[in-house]
Amino acid sequence: xxxxxxxxxxxxxxxxxxxxxxxxxxxxxxxxxxxxxxxxxxxxxxxxxxxxxxxxxxxxxxxxxxxxxxxxxxxxxxxxxxxxxxxxxxxxxxx
Amino acid sequence: xxxxxxxxxxxxxxxxxxxxxxxxxxxxxxxxxxxxxxxxxxxxxxxxxxxxxxxxxxxxxxxxxxxxxxxxxxxxxxxxxxxxxxxxxxxxxxxxxxxxxxxxxxxxxxxxxxxxxxxxxxxxxxxxxxxxxxxxxxxxxxxxxxxxxxxxxxxxxxxxxxxxxxxxxxxxxxxxxxxxxxxxxxxxxxxxxxxxxxxxxxxxxxxxxxxxxxxxxxxxxxxxxxxxxxxxxxxxxxxxxxxxxxxxxxxxxxxxxxxxxxxxxxxxxxxxxxxxxxxxxxxxxxxxxxxxxxxxxxxxxxxxxxxxxxxxxxxxxxxxxxxxxxxxxxxxxxxxxxxxxxxxxxxxxxxxxxxxxxxxxxxxxxxxxxxxxxxxxxxxxxxxxxxxxxxxxxxxxxxxxxxxxxxxxxxxxxxxxxxxxxxxxxxxxxxxxxxxxxxxxxxxxxxxxxxxxxxxxxxxxxxxxxxxxxxxxxxxxxxxxxxxxxxxxx
Numbered sequence: 368x369x370x371x372x373x374x375x376x377x378x379x380x381x382x383x384x385x386x387x388x389x390x391x392x393x394x395x396x397x398x399x400x401x402x403x404x405x406x407x408x409x410x411x412x413x414x415x416x417x418x419x420x421x422x423x424x425x426x427x428x429x430x431x432x433x434x435x436x437x438x439x440x441x442x443x444x445x446x447x448x449x450x451x452x453x454x455x456x457x458x459x460x461x462x
Numbered sequence: 463x464x465x466x467x468x469x470x471x472x473x474x475x476x477x478x479x480x481x482x483x484x485x486x487x488x489x490x491x492x493x494x495x496x497x498x499x500x501x502x503x504x505x506x507x508x509x510x511x512x513x514x515x516x517x518x519x520x521x522x523x524x525x526x527x528x529x530x531x532x533x534x535x536x537x538x539x540x541x542x543x544x545x546x547x548x549x550x551x552x553x554x555x556x557x558x559x560x561x562x563x564x565x566x567x568x569x570x571x572x573x574x575x576x577x578x579x580x581x582x583x584x585x586x587x588x589x590x591x592x593x594x595x596x597x598x599x600x601x602x603x604x605x606x607x608x609x610x611x612x613x614x615x616x617x618x619x620x621x622x623x624x625x626x627x628x629x630x631x632x633x634x635x636x637x638x639x640x641x642x643x644x645x646x647x648x649x650x651x652x653x654x655x656x657x658x659x660x661x662x663x664x665x666x667x668x669x670x671x672x673x674x675x676x677x678x679x680x681x682x683x684x685x686x687x688x689x690x691x692x693x694x695x696x697x698x699x700x701x702x703x704x705x706x707x708x709x710x711x712x713x714x715x716x717x718x719x720x721x722x723x724x725x726x727x728x729x730x731x732x733x734x735x736x737x738x739x740x741x742x743x744x745x746x747x748x749x750x751x752x753x754x755x756x757x758x759x760x761x762x763x764x765x766x767x768x769x770x771x772x773x774x775x776x777x778x779x780x781x782x783x784x785x786x787x788x789x790x791x792x793x794x795x796x797x798x799x800x801x802x803x804x805x806x807x808x809x810x811x812x813x814x815x816x817x818x819x820x821x822x823x824x825x826x827x828x829x830x831x832x833x834x835x836x837x838x839x840x841x842x843x844x845x846x847x848x849x850x851x852x853x854x855x856x857x858x859x860x861x862x863x864x865x866x867x868x869x870x871x872x873x874x875x876x877x878x879x880x881x882x883x884x885x886x887x888x889x890x891x892x893x894x895x896x897x898x899x900x901x902x903x904x905x906x907x908x909x910x911x912x913x914x915x916x917x918x919x920x921x922x923x924x925x926x927x928x929x930x931x932x933x934x935x936x937x938x939x940x941x942x943x944x945x946x947x948x949x950x951x952x
Contacts, residue, residue, distance in 0.1 A: 387813075394825055408770055411842075419848040446796070457793055
């Protein structure tokens with residue numbers, strides 16, 4: 368657990384986030400100090416402690432599998448940045 | 463004359479409406495007039511459509527003419543402002559971000575439906591830090607909301623618009639969301655009442671997700687009775703939110719009244735140290751004495767892992783945010799920036815659409831979840847979260863509620879902390895552990911700093927689903943003091 372090997376360009380790529388060189392510089396230094404602060408968690412003995420993913424645990428939440436009203440095609444496309452023939456227009460994915 | 467209608471509480475509005483002393487149109491118009499007068503300074507609202515609000519008001523006036531009253535619809539004809547992260551069908555929703563472009567919600571959030579059934583006038587879109595990430599509204603992509611008590615200062619955040627609107631009498635009540643203090647902190651800094659319910663009590667269906675294991679919706683009001691009334695409206699199981707708990711909803715107003723005899727209140731020794739402003743400490747000490755005078759017994763408790771809460775929070779909240787905000791990719795909604803291939807389209811859209819704080823958190827969250835770091839950061843944080851929650855459950859074996867300051871200082875100046883994100887994060891030290899533990903918390907006014915004259919908030923934390931006790935203690939304290947009667951100099 369070390370902030371030293373933090374590679375901003377690699378992480379930005381994972382996050383699908385383009386950053387300007389200035390943003391890379393600022394973020395790298397700010398995150399360096401935040402990660403430094405987070406290091407304090409190493410002091411805590413967590414041997415045998417179960418992780419908490421939700422504070423109020425619920426398991427196997429189900430509901431009846433039945434038809435319910437849903438969006439019309441028009442409503443679903445209401446906010447589309449690009450649309451044609453009742454579909455979202457997306458960039459070409461397969462050559 | 464129906465002057466000053468905008469200053470009424472929900473309970474007072476309901477009473478005057480039921481008595482036909484006023485109409486919803488008059489009340490709604492009074493709030494619109496107030497907005498016109500003070501919002502150029504306060505800047506709480508991102509958007510308000512007077513014609514839409516008045517049409518809703520007229521509809522409730524017709525219902526009332528046909529015999530409807532607040533007995534069955536407690537908010538009938540009363541305007542309620544909405545943080546711009548909660549869906550209202552046909553209204554814009556930006557989350558304080560540019561990435562959503564001109565997004566219009568195609569459906570109502572569950573809380574919006576509940577407000578409508580209760581008769582409320584859904585009233586405008588309130589400013590916030592982008593995607594609820596921030597403590598000042600300075601991260602809004604549009605503008606910074608100002609503190610009604612001193613416009614050179616911030617109102618807190620992320621629900622700063624909601625807190626400022628209620629404190630400035632622009633709306634009798636508003637909704638916000640609280641992931642690490644985003645209801646309680648701005649309520650404290652603006653001098654109103656803000657309640658974060660127990661995780662699972664209020665449905666998040668239609669709330670744009672930030673950190674799903676922490677987010678809760680809650681009300682801003684002018685007093686504690688109104689907070690109880692709002693909570694009764696908002697609570698309840700919703701099968702569209704799988705984290706919502708199937709349990710009956712009490713009438714929270716029935717919990718109010720009576721003294722505090724036999725009530726045990728905890729003072730966490732870890733909460734009364736380092737970085738606490740002397741005037742805030744003095745106000746909280748005085749509030750504790752007042753609670754004792756009302757019959758409560760004060761017991762010292764210990765929350766030994768609370769010093770790790772900020773670190774745990776900034777791992778868990780950013781990890782969840784990095785996953786939740788993956789949906790903003792420029793394909794199905796929002797502003798799109800084209801690229802040579804899909805990856806470049808995503809990267810450019812997100813690079814241009816998100817602001818600095820959101821980028822910072824996405825990067826941090828992606829990093830702590832990335833291969834090779836998951837165990838060291840995310841898994842360890844989840845384990846320390848277990849210890850933080852256990853500290854609270856241990857404390858609640860001895861006490862009914864825990865008393866603390868809501869914030870270490872009163873409202874700070876705009877621009878004071880923007881260059882140092884870590885300092886901004888540390889200002890959430892008292893509110894964050896409540897979300898990690900999933901327990902309820904409320905902030906109520908408990909005094910003012912001398913010069914400048916700024917509100918100070920008292921925080922009460924309760925057992926899971928202990929809202930009735932919290933509201934009862936908060937109400938008893940509030941009714942024995944006069945802080946709520948002071949209005950900002952607008």
